[in-house]
Amino acid sequence: MANDSIDGEQLLALARLRSDEGRAELFAVMGDLFHDRNDILSAQERALMLDILEKLIGEVARDVKRKLALRLADAPGLPRELATLLANDDIDVATPILLRSAVLQDIDLIEVIRHRSRQHILTVAMRRDLSSAVSDALVETGDRDVIRTLLENQDANISRTTLAYLVEQSKAVDEFQEPLVRRRDLPPALARRMVYWVAAALRQALLTRFDIDPATLDDRLEPVVKQEVHEAVAEAEADSAADVLARALGADRQLTPRLLLQTLRKGEVQLFEAMFAEMSGLRLRLINRIAYEPGGQGLAVAVRGMGLNREEFATIFLLTRRARTGHASFAPADLGRALEFFDRLSLAAADTVLTRWRRDPDYLFAIRSIEEGQEKKSA
Structure with a gap:
């Protein structure tokens, strides 16, 4: 499929092949399309591919499905229906999707918690950016290992009510005590x-x-x-020195995009995060997540909502990749996709999401609402 149009007949021909090699080739082709060329797929083409995958996924070798899951776990174009199919498959297939796919919604994760294996549930407990609703569902399992894993996940949002309940439970459950006292949100x-x-x-x-x-x-x-x-x-x-300095600069109206970028260029990551939180009005814990997420969509929303321009966003995106790993570890296409999202994002939409985050940092839900709104406009 070298041309820009998706050859539906070729996909159907591959789907009719009964050999393992034919099925493996089909899944590899469609995995590439969803990952690399999702932006050129029409609604009809996506529906055709998803229909084929849903019908054949039970007949394909586990290794093929595992490779597909690994390929698509970070793909923003992964259809939610396919993500839920893979998330409910055998654990070696489901793991990368459960850990990393941003297209899964809370209800999808809660369904996995209620109906899938203990390994699936433990994997969900390790996922970044868990909402308090999903955390509550994990606690409701009553499984001590699951709850301990959740408590050790510093990126999980756990409500104060649930934390209070777990503090009481830890009187009788010793293994809850250490991860509880280590939580930054206790x-x-x-x-x-x-x-x-x-x-x-x-x-x-x-x-x-x-x-x-x-x-x-x-x-x-x-x-x-x-x-x-x-x-x-x-x-x-306790507040860190960076938090105190950021608030002081904000009070004196000295926080500027230029100072923010200079701070990040110097490698003063903690001060950058504190300044970013002060300028955006977001909680530091949320900044710690959106600044380093792989796709950069949350970062784009925050930067656009703060009134920064395209070049400033690109600089922050590149420098935060380096700050996370110690070197620039990302594919060039990642920056392209992040900039494309930034360009499509209106200031009004970004401001709406920032307002929501300041009240309720359910950032994945907000990102999805933006993408759905853009899809409706382009349809």
């Missing part, structure tokens, strides 16, 4: 509560195992507990 009040009842549990264990006067033990434990509470609360509430 509220100070919950951190303080954990220190007190862990100390109480330790006190009871010591009194049970050893012949110790309770008053003497309390005299020894009390100052230690107070110090631990102080440190836990201080750590939860």
